Amino acid sequence: MALNTQKPQLDPQYLEKLQDYYSEHKVIPSYSVLAGLWGISAKSWVSECVKRFEEAGFLDWTPDKQLKPGARFFERKLADSTVQAGLPNPAISDGYDLITIDDWLVKIPSRTALVRVKGDSMIDAGIHEGDLLVVEVQPNANVGEIVVAIVDNEFTVKYLQKERNEFVLRPANKAYPVIRPKGRLEIFGVMAGLARRTR
Amino acid sequence: MALNTQKPQLDPQYLEKLQDYYSEHKVIPSYSVLAGLWGISAKSWVSECVKRFEEAGFLDWTPDKQLKPGARFFERKLADSTVQAGLPNPAISDGYDLITIDDWLVKIPSRTALVRVKGDSMIDAGIHEGDLLVVEVQPNANVGEIVVAIVDNEFTVKYLQKERNEFVLRPANKAYPVIRPKGRLEIFGVMAGLARRTR
DNA sequence: GTAGCTTCCGAACATTCGTTCTGTGTCAGC
DNA sequence: GCTGACACAGAACGAATGTTCGGAAGCTAC
Numbered sequence: 001m002a003l004n005t006q007k008p009q010l011d012p013q014y015l016e017k018l019q020d021y022y023s024e025h026k027v028i029p030s031y032s033v034l035a036g037l038w039g040i041s042a043k044s045w046v047s048e049c050v051k052r053f054e055e056a057g058f059l060d061w062t063p064d065k066q067l068k069p070g071a072r073f074f075e076r077k078l079a080d081s082t083v084q085a086g087l088p089n090p091a092i093s094d095g096y097d098l099i100t101i102d103d104w105l106v107k108i109p110s111r112t113a114l115v116r117v118k119g120d121s122m123i124d125a126g127i128h129e130g131d132l133l134v135v136e137v138q139p140n141a142n143v144g145e146i147v148v149a150i151v152d153n154e155f156t157v158k159y160l161q162k163e164r165n166e167f168v169l170r171p172a173n174k175a176y177p178v179i180r181p182k183g184r185l186e187i188f189g190v191m192a193g194l195a196r197r198t199r
Numbered sequence: 200m201a202l203n204t205q206k207p208q209l210d211p212q213y214l215e216k217l218q219d220y221y222s223e224h225k226v227i228p229s230y231s232v233l234a235g236l237w238g239i240s241a242k243s244w245v246s247e248c249v250k251r252f253e254e255a256g257f258l259d260w261t262p263d264k265q266l267k268p269g270a271r272f273f274e275r276k277l278a279d280s281t282v283q284a285g286l287p288n289p290a291i292s293d294g295y296d297l298i299t300i301d302d303w304l305v306k307i308p309s310r311t312a313l314v315r316v317k318g319d320s321m322i323d324a325g326i327h328e329g330d331l332l333v334v335e336v337q338p339n340a341n342v343g344e345i346v347v348a349i350v351d352n353e354f355t356v357k358y359l360q361k362e363r364n365e366f367v368l369r370p371a372n373k374a375y376p377v378i379r380p381k382g383r384l385e386i387f388g389v390m391a392g393l394a395r396r397t398r
Numbered sequence: 399g400t401a402g403c404t405t406c407c408g409a410a411c412a413t414t415c416g417t418t419c420t421g422t423g424t425c426a427g428c
Numbered sequence: 429g430c431t432g433a434c435a436c437a438g439a440a441c442g443a444a445t446g447t448t449c450g451g452a453a454g455c456t457a458c
Binding site: 019022025028030066067077078079099101102104107114134136146192194196197199 | 224225226227228229232261263265266267268272297298299300301302303304305306307308309311312313314315322325326327331333334335345354387389390391392393394395396397398
Binding site: 239240241243244247 | 435438
């Protein structure tokens with residue numbers, strides 16, 4: 001006997017279609033538009049579905065009672081490589097975790113900044129030009145960490161190292177020289193992750 | 200004599216308040232809420248201001264005539280990283296503030312999956328073990344693209360290449376061999392980006 | 399069978415939406 | 429002092445919104 005799941009069913013395709021719509025327009029549509037999007041012809045049924053998505057945490061309401069994305073709206077499925085059984089159909093298998101990329105990358109939102117990477121001086125550390133560096137903003141760092149420092153009023157991403165009791169910035173690319181700052185080394189923050197877009 | 204600027208004035212504070220509202224709720228509010236937000240007591244005037252923001256490219260309309268963020272909505276005021284003295288406020292990515300990292304990486308949510316990278320066979324492409332690969336799920340790909348293929352019931356990330364009219368999977372690491380699949384090559388999707396956590 | 403769910407449709411309805419139109423106060427230019 | 433912009437307020441109005449309710453199918457269980 002199957003145990004009572006308690007939760008009413010909700011069509012994952014509905015959520016996907018709404019997510020696609022949102023990612024295109026950056027707005028949640030009205031019930032009548034949603035009806036068209038989902039192939040439903042009764043607003044009353046849309047209302048019911050919305051309620052379920054709300055209870056599941058995918059949708060929410062503004063203080064002004066307008067529909068908005070909920071906490072779990074931006075979750076993505078994480079395909080587990082080991083448990084894959086031949087079938088390329090992702091809809092069926094249950095081997096998915098759901099996570100949001102932002103939550104995974106950013107631990108302390110208030111102290112986190114994003115910096116666009118310029119140049120290829122850190123290529124050997126797998127940091128490419130155009131990457132978005134996730135930086136935890138703090139005024140100091142440990143030797144060996146990848147830091148974002150401010151040199152000549154510009155951001156620089158480098159390894160932090162020590163050389164004869166002085167801090168130096170070492171690139172991860174033999175074509176670039178080690179930077180030995182004259183005065184105090186000004187650190188903007190420490191690398192906590194990165195995001196890259198390739199398509 | 201000043202030349203006629205043509206463009207009517209529009210209060211930058213209005214835009215900022217709307218951006219703040221949006222970044223909190225991820226939705227554009229109605230005219231009456233906007234009126235409250237802007238300290239205006241006539242919807243007619245809100246309508247006029249919206250028109251101006253629309254003409255300036257900050258707001259736009261969905262095909263269903265709903266108000267939505269325009270192309271320039273996510274622009275940042277130039278708090279440029281290069282001109283910054285001392286402590287910059289989180290000077291982000293070139294003039295643009297992202298809604299979320301997720302939004303930057305994922306274009307079609309319903310066809311996007313995340314795959315955890317195993318091994319270092321793509322290290323020369325800047326793909327490290329443990330990285331989260333953003334994959335657009337599709338059954339075929341172009342030569343030269345980085346694909347996620349299913350080989351022996353496991354996900355493999357490799358370059359897709361052609362060799363004597365046969366598809367092969369080439370790693371980006373000289374220590375690994377080229378994979379020449381026996382039968383049909385089963386492609387799970389194409390790499391669209393990646394996320395890495397280093398801390 | 400029939401009883402009880404669940405899924406979905408359709409109409410009715412008050413509320414809210416955005417537009418339009420008129421009116422008021424202020425400032426600039428002549 | 430008059431005129432014309434411009435920035436806003438306020439009312440009026442049809443259209444669109446989301447909710448409620450009643451009912452028609454379909455499936456399951458007994």
